[in-house]
Amino acid sequence: MTPLPSGATAALGMLIHTPAVPRFPCRMAPIWLIGFLVLALSSIYCTVLHPKQEMWFQGLFPSNMCPANASAYTFYGIMFDAGSTGTRIHIYTFVQKNPEQLPELEGEIFESVKPGLSAYASEPKKGAETVRILLEMAKEAVPPSHWKKTPVVLKATAGLRLLSEQKAQALLLQGMIPRIVREVFEKSPFLVPDNSVGIMDGCYEGILAWITVNFLTGQLYGQNQQTVGTLDLGGASTQITFLPRFEETLEQTPVDFLSSFEMFNSTYKLYTHSYLGFGLKAARLATLGALEIKAVDGQMLRSSCLPKQLEAEWHFGGVKYQYGGNREGETGFEPCYAEVVKVVQGKLHQPDEIRRSSFYAFSYYYDRAADTNMIDYEKGGVLEVRDFERKAKEVCDNMDMYTSASPFLCMDLTYITALLKEGFGFGDNTLLQLTKKVNNIETSWALGATFHLLQSLGLTH
Numbered sequence: 084m085t086p087l088p089s090g091a092t093a094a095l096g097m098l099i100h101t102p103a104v105p106r107f108p109c110r111m112a113p114i115w116l117i118g119f120l121v122l123a124l125s126s127i128y129c130t131v132l133h134p135k136q137e138m139w140f141q142g143l144f145p146s147n148m149c150p151a152n153a154s155a156y157t158f159y160g161i162m163f164d165a166g167s168t169g170t171r172i173h174i175y176t177f178v179q180k181n182p183e184q185l186p187e188l189e190g191e192i193f194e195s196v197k198p199g200l201s202a203y204a205s206e207p208k209k210g211a212e213t214v215r216i217l218l219e220m221a222k223e224a225v226p227p228s229h230w231k232k233t234p235v236v237l238k239a240t241a242g243l244r245l246l247s248e249q250k251a252q253a254l255l256l257q258g259m260i261p262r263i264v265r266e267v268f269e270k271s272p273f274l275v276p277d278n279s280v281g282i283m284d285g286c287y288e289g290i291l292a293w294i295t296v297n298f299l300t301g302q303l304y305g306q307n308q309q310t311v312g313t314l315d316l317g318g319a320s321t322q323i324t325f326l327p328r329f330e331e332t333l334e335q336t337p338v339d340f341l342s343s344f345e346m347f348n349s350t351y352k353l354y355t356h357s358y359l360g361f362g363l364k365a366a367r368l369a370t371l372g373a374l375e376i377k378a379v380d381g382q383m384l385r386s387s388c389l390p391k392q393l394e395a396e397w398h399f400g401g402v403k404y405q406y407g408g409n410r411e412g413e414t415g416f417e418p419c420y421a422e423v424v425k426v427v428q429g430k431l432h433q434p435d436e437i438r439r440s441s442f443y444a445f446s447y448y449y450d451r452a453a454d455t456n457m458i459d460y461e462k463g464g465v466l467e468v469r470d471f472e473r474k475a476k477e478v479c480d481n482m483d484m485y486t487s488a489s490p491f492l493c494m495d496l497t498y499i500t501a502l503l504k505e506g507f508g509f510g511d512n513t514l515l516q517l518t519k520k521v522n523n524i525e526t527s528w529a530l531g532a533t534f535h536l537l538q539s540l541g542l543t544h
């Protein structure tokens with residue numbers, strides 16, 4: 084049990100140790116007793132119970148009676164990220180200490196489930212059930228007194244749309260799953276805004292992740308703001324976002340790669356783009372040639388990026404793929420790179436400026452770097468682009484030693500190398516800050532999206 088703070092213990096103690104015959108005149112006893120009762124209850128209420136649970140005596144106290152930092156200034160936001168490979172819930176707690184200042188992010192509760200909603204295309208109820216179970220966590224995390232004013236939103240990333248289109252199930256995904264998820268939301272005690280379930284535009288995905296990282300690293304407030312660019316590599320799509328420093332970049336960039344965005348009373352003109360079909364798993368399919376084939380069932384898809392003797396099945400987005408190594412032909416980094424580079428070469432815009440900047444990279448960049456011990460799994464680390472290439476060579480040229488955990492490790496590292504170098508045009512020595520969390524908060528578009536949501540609902544300034 085949470086120990087009572089000293090003030091509350093003292094008040095209770097006085098109540099318990101009250102002499103049977105008080106020295107106060109009898110006439111005064113009820114007032115005296117009520118005084119202590121109010122003091123004790125208010126002390127417990129403000130310091131221990133109020134943020135956590137609804138009490139019968141809650142209505143006795145005005146909402147602003149608790150000192151600063153208590154619930155009058157605390158608010159919450161719930162954001163679901165329905166990604167192509169999994170569904171995640173982010174429950175944020177904010178504290179507005181001063182109406183003039185930005186709210187402070189006090190903490191996050193994060194949980195994820197696999198697979199993503201796209202895997203439930205033929206059983207949408209089961210998919211919605213994964214959302215309901217995650218939402219139960221929010222009931223634990225948010226005090227009941229705040230449920231009605233805590234918004235809950237689910238955004239599916241464009242990756243889900245890509246997969247659904249591939250399977251010609253767009254109607255099902257865009258209609259059925261959102262409807263059932265919305266029902267789950269409506270049945271919950273939380274605030275369900277209009278458009279609470281929807282597909283997020285790819286350009287927002289990049290902008291909102293950029294806001295998250297720059298907020299968490301303290302670049303969106305205070306002086307000497309030096310924003311950092313962000314790289315997100317999902318299963319189906321990948322995003323690059325940065326604030327251009329040079330006029331030439333703005334001049335040389337196609338207009339649909341530039342987006343003005345207002346947040347915390349500042350306007351940012353960002354370079355941002357989401358490449359649909361260039362996520363790590365979509366790239367595997369492209370490398371295997373699966374996207375060009377109409378009926379993949381029964382077709383063996385082979386690649387020099389896979390162990391020679393391998394023959395296996397892979398279920399992704401509700402489709403079964405059969406894949407294997409080049410039994411007769413070559414394997415290793417060189418032939419693999421030649422295969423993978425075709426997926427990216429000439430297909431991405433290359434802004435000159437990024438060669439001279441460093442970037443924060445997360446999601447699959449992080450996972451694959453951690454899987455191969457290039458960075459610490461918990462703390463992350465700093466790498467150069469050439470480190471991915473070095474590791475790709477090591478893994479692909481010694482496939483038997485490395486690929487027992489995932490047969491795709493060589494292909495994935497080679498794809499990351501090709502994407503960074505041939506795709507975006509990064510230099511070998513461009514620095515990448517691999518980050519999963521900053522100050523214990525997940526680096527994901529979800530926080531930026533929650534700020535945006537709270538702002539649009541007028542819940543923050």
Ligand SMILES: Nc1nc2c(ncn2[C@@H]2O[C@H](COP(=O)(O)OP(=O)(O)O)[C@@H](O)[C@H]2O)c(=O)[nH]1
Pocket residue numbers: 164165166167168169171199240241242243316317318319320321362446447450519525526527
């Ligand atoms: N730790 C963590 N990983 C995330 C989060 N969001 C996405 N990922 C990672 O992103 C990758 C999958 O991307 P996903 O979002 O499913 O695909 P998308 O729909 O193409 O963006 C995996 O490596 C996940 O572990 C997050 O909030 N926290």
Ligand SMILES: [Ca+2]
Pocket residue numbers: 166167240317318446
């Ligand atoms: Ca994602």
